[in-house]
Amino acid sequence: MMLEDHVALVTGAGRGIGKAIALALADEGAFVVVNYNGSEARAMETVSQIQEKGGRAEAIRCNVADFAACREMVEGIISHHGRLDILVNNAGITRDNLLMKMSEEEFDAVIDTNLKGAFNCMKHISRQMIKQRSGRIINISSVSGVAGNAGQANYSASKAGIIGLTKTAAREMAARGITVNAIAPGFIRTDMTDVLSDGVKDSIMEKIPMKHFGDPEDIAQTALFLASEHAKYITGQVICVDGGMVM
Numbered sequence: 001m002m003l004e005d006h007v008a009l010v011t012g013a014g015r016g017i018g019k020a021i022a023l024a025l026a027d028e029g030a031f032v033v034v035n036y037n038g039s040e041a042r043a044m045e046t047v048s049q050i051q052e053k054g055g056r057a058e059a060i061r062c063n064v065a066d067f068a069a070c071r072e073m074v075e076g077i078i079s080h081h082g083r084l085d086i087l088v089n090n091a092g093i094t095r096d097n098l099l100m101k102m103s104e105e106e107f108d109a110v111i112d113t114n115l116k117g118a119f120n121c122m123k124h125i126s127r128q129m130i131k132q133r134s135g136r137i138i139n140i141s142s143v144s145g146v147a148g149n150a151g152q153a154n155y156s157a158s159k160a161g162i163i164g165l166t167k168t169a170a171r172e173m174a175a176r177g178i179t180v181n182a183i184a185p186g187f188i189r190t191d192m193t194d195v196l197s198d199g200v201k202d203s204i205m206e207k208i209p210m211k212h213f214g215d216p217e218d219i220a221q222t223a224l225f226l227a228s229e230h231a232k233y234i235t236g237q238v239i240c241v242d243g244g245m246v247m
């Protein structure tokens with residue numbers, strides 16, 4: 001198995017894309033720490049599914065927007081497992097609104113979770129990865145961060161920020177054997193996108209050359225590749241997994 005003896009932390013892994021990534025990493029032998037902030041039951045479901053297939057996992061509650069809580073989570077994992085090899089910053093939220101109508105709270109909540117959350121985990125993990133002289137950081141951005149999207153000023157800014165963070169961290173840590181890359185999903189069928197109206201879904205579909213939506217597994221397989229030895233010479237990149245939406 002490709003990730004035997006590796007320890008991975010996947011944020012927001014109780015459902016959707018994070019859950020698919022957790023399952024894919026565990027399938028290749030990684031011990032997966034399933035981070036969650038909301039439903040403990042759903043996080044435990046991810047852990048059980050991994051264990052039923054003979055994999056190893058545990059769930060840890062932590063709000064990624066909380067700097068001190070992230071430090072505690074990361075230190076806990078390192079003291080328990082002695083290492084941390086893979087970080088997937090997946091936790092994310094939307095609070096869509098037109099810029100003119102967007103409240104300060106809507107803007108701050110999205111930046112705090114999506115962008116600062118990624119910074120918090122990367123900052124606390126970087127020291128350990130530098131000590132190990134190895135590590136893989138995979139940040140989940142979005143096509144909204146690459147191309148912008150009406151109604152998502154906060155979300156697009158957070159996801160574009162993730163790309164800057166990814167490229168800077170990649171430059172800072174490349175010589176220490178650590179790769180940092182971003183995945184920019186297009187429209188993936190999850191609870192996050194289920195809430196959109198049929199009208200919105202139709203208008204998004206028009207922009208997808210492949211004419212169908214993606215599945216969490218599409219993102220999970222890309223994350224698995226970036227976490228594996230096959231991707232050892234790839235860093236600072238943004239990979240769009242979007243059926244051709246952004247070219």
Ligand code: NAI
Pocket residue numbers: 011012013014015016017018035036037038039062063064065089090091092093113117140141142143184185186187188189190191192193
């Ligand atoms: P989702 O809403 O199903 O899952 C997000 C997960 O993050 C949830 O489990 C949630 O509890 C967790 N989370 C939220 N705030 C958190 C916090 N403060 N601390 C810890 N966990 C927290 O969404 P989905 O679709 O699985 O999205 C996963 C990632 O992919 C997000 O970053 C999202 O922005 C991104 N993405 C999703 C796309 C899609 O079409 N579904 C497209 C582009 C990007």
